[in-house]
Amino acid sequence: MRKVYFDHAATTPTRSEVVDAMIPYFTEQFGNPSSLHQYGQWTRAAIEEARDRIANLLGVKSSEIIFTSGGTESDNMAIKGVCLANLDKPGHIITSSIEHHAVLYAVQYAKKLGFETTFLDVDQEGFVNPDDLRKAIKKDTMLVSIMTGNNETGTIEPIKELAEVAHEFDVPFHTDAVQAVGKIPLNINELGVDFLASSAHKLYGPKGMGICYIKEDARDKIESISHGGSHEFNMRPGTENIAGIIGYARALELAVREMKTETMVLNELTEMLFEGMNNHLDGVHLNGPKDNRLPGFLNLSFDDVSGESMLMSLDMQGIAVSSGSACASGENEPSHVLLSMGLDPIRAHSSLRFSLGRSNSEDDIDYILRVFPPMVEKLRMVSKL
Numbered sequence: 001m002r003k004v005y006f007d008h009a010a011t012t013p014t015r016s017e018v019v020d021a022m023i024p025y026f027t028e029q030f031g032n033p034s035s036l037h038q039y040g041q042w043t044r045a046a047i048e049e050a051r052d053r054i055a056n057l058l059g060v061k062s063s064e065i066i067f068t069s070g071g072t073e074s075d076n077m078a079i080k081g082v083c084l085a086n087l088d089k090p091g092h093i094i095t096s097s098i099e100h101h102a103v104l105y106a107v108q109y110a111k112k113l114g115f116e117t118t119f120l121d122v123d124q125e126g127f128v129n130p131d132d133l134r135k136a137i138k139k140d141t142m143l144v145s146i147m148t149g150n151n152e153t154g155t156i157e158p159i160k161e162l163a164e165v166a167h168e169f170d171v172p173f174h175t176d177a178v179q180a181v182g183k184i185p186l187n188i189n190e191l192g193v194d195f196l197a198s199s200a201h202k203l204y205g206p207k208g209m210g211i212c213y214i215k216e217d218a219r220d221k222i223e224s225i226s227h228g229g230s231h232e233f234n235m236r237p238g239t240e241n242i243a244g245i246i247g248y249a250r251a252l253e254l255a256v257r258e259m260k261t262e263t264m265v266l267n268e269l270t271e272m273l274f275e276g277m278n279n280h281l282d283g284v285h286l287n288g289p290k291d292n293r294l295p296g297f298l299n300l301s302f303d304d305v306s307g308e309s310m311l312m313s314l315d316m317q318g319i320a321v322s323s324g325s326a327c328a329s330g331e332n333e334p335s336h337v338l339l340s341m342g343l344d345p346i347r348a349h350s351s352l353r354f355s356l357g358r359s360n361s362e363d364d365i366d367y368i369l370r371v372f373p374p375m376v377e378k379l380r381m382v383s384k385l
Contacts, residue, residue, distance in 0.1 A: 001318040004364045008296060008357030009151055009179060010322055014247070015204040021250040022206065025243035033240055034229070043242050050249035054211065057256050059187035066212045066232045067245055071178035072102040074197030074212035075145075077236070078174045079106040081222035082143045083113055090114035091140035096128050097121055097340040098155075099147055102197075103176055104336075107145065120146075124342050125289040126155035130165050137169045142221075144173045148196075149180035152337040152353055153288030154297025156184065163192040172218050178202055178210075182255030183263075183294055194218035200244065204358070205251030209244030212236075262358060266296040269356050272365050274298055280373035287338055287351055296356035299338075301347045305379045310352055310372075313379065317371050322353040 025046065031039025033047055048062070055062040068074045079093070095107050097119045111117045118136050120128055128146055137144075144166040149156050163173040174195035180186060182203030188196055196213035200206050214222060214235065228237030255262075277284045283303025302310065307323035314321055334348035343351075 002367055003318045003320075004367060005320045005359060006354045006356060006364075006368070007320045007322050009154075009202070009353065009355035011201050011207065012204045012357055013359070014201075014206055015251060015254060017254060018205055018247045018250045022243040022247040025246055029242070033242065034231070047240055047242060047245050050245050053249045054252055057252050058181075058213070059189040060213060061216060063233065064213055064216055066214055066235045067240055067248075068210045068212050068236055069208050069241070070201070070210035071100075071176065071197045071199035074199075074210050075100070075102040075174075075176050076106050077212045077225055078195035078197065078214070078222065079103065079110065079143065079145060080225045081235075082172065082174075083110045083115060084223040084225060085221055086115075086142055087113065089140075090116075091142040092116045092118065092138045093143045093145070094118045094120065094133065094136050094141060095145045096147070096157075098126055098150055098152075098337040099145070100151055100176055100178070103145055103147065116140075122340055126150055126153050126337065126341050127289070128157055128162060130158060130161045133162055133165050134168075137166070137171060141169065141171050144171055146173075146175060147179075148175045148177040148186070149184070149294045150288070150337060151179050152335055153299045153341070154179070154294035154355075155288050156180070156292050156294060159193065160191050163194075167192065172221050179294055182252055183259070183296075185259070188213055194221070200248040200251055203251050203255045206244050206247040209241055209248050211248070258358075263295045265358075266356050266360075269360055269362065269365055270296055270298050270354075272362065273354060273356075273368070274300075276365065276369040277372075280369060281376055285347065287341065287343065298354040298356075299351060300354070301338075301343070301351045302376055303347075303350065303380075304383055305376055306349055306383075307351050308349075309379050310376065313375050314368075314372065317375070319368055319371065322355070323351065 029043055031043045033044040051062045051065050055065050093110055093115050107117050120132050146162050148159050159175050166173040172194040175193050176197045178199045181198040194215045198211050200209040224235050226237050231237050285301040287299040311323045334345045338348040
């Protein structure tokens with residue numbers, strides 16, 4: 001059976017170049033970076049070199065890069081870290097209604113600690129309006145958190161403008177950029193955010209590895225959410241994941257170097273898939289913007305058929321897609337992102353996310369367009385019966 005992977009937003013395969021760069025740090029270069037002997041100093045030097053490379057690629061200082069276990073920890077580090085720094089006088093936190101659960105649940109936890117929370121609405125394409133943010137900011141607002149690129153629709157938010165609004169009121173700004181780093185041009189310093197989360201496995205790096213960017217000027221606004229050693233500038237205790245750090249740096253280098261070509265190819269393939277779906281099927285609806293969307297993202301709803309039945313039928317044909325974000329795939333509720341964009345529950349339940357990557361080709365598009373339309377028509381007929 002042919003195998004086609006259209007779920008790169010959930011995770012990506014680790015590139016062979018990345019694996020090759022990591023292998024020595026599982027075997028020969030195994031020292032603890034905190035050790036004073038040569039074994040430790042070799043790995044310490046490798047970590048700091050990787051930190052420098054990452055910082056240079058993202059346009060920030062090396063001391064502003066904190067290594068973590070991934071996007072979820074990085075989001076929690078920023079949001080809960082700000083809360084911990086303000087426990088004596090809980091204030092106000094603003095986020096959007098379409099955030100990843102790592103942000104939504106962290107903000108909900110902040111509410112339990114006594115912080116007031118505001119969840120901004122989005123328009124029908126999933127965009128946050130900067131004017132809505134300006135109206136929502138209060139005298140005691142202490143953090144704004146808006147994601148860079150949505151993990152279900154690919155909507156790219158106007159982060160620079162939103163951060164500028166927050167800074168008008170001297171409010172620090174956090175962004176979950178897990179889906180965006182390595183996929184769109186992104187200079188953190190020019191973006192103007194104070195905190196940023198990224199994860200290696202979204203850009204063909206290893207799982208269990210990420211970064212939390214903490215702007216030097218914002219370091220006094222946050223406290224560590226973990227306690228132990230003095231690793232990572234006293235922000236993230238514990239022996240570093242050396243191989244993961246090396247892998248993240250290599251994956252980011254490759255992603256940035258190949259971004260222009262990858263974007264062009266993914267946009268062409270995505271457009272081919274979208275046009276093919278509309279040519280072969282009635283009742284196909286695009287969820288999210290036609291433009292200003294992350295490369296390779298296509299979220300579609302199909303009339304009179306459930307997303308779960310389509311997903312399972314495609315899986316039987318060797319085609320992997322998603323009916324929502326991977327972290328919520330076990331839930332039987334319609335996507336909170338699509339509901340926030342104004343979709344009714346039925347249409348939200350009939351959605352699929354196709355997220356293409358560097359392994360996909362025109363042959364993959366031809367295959368799904370050959371298999372999928374008759375499958376949908378059959379499911380529709382069963383549904384009517």
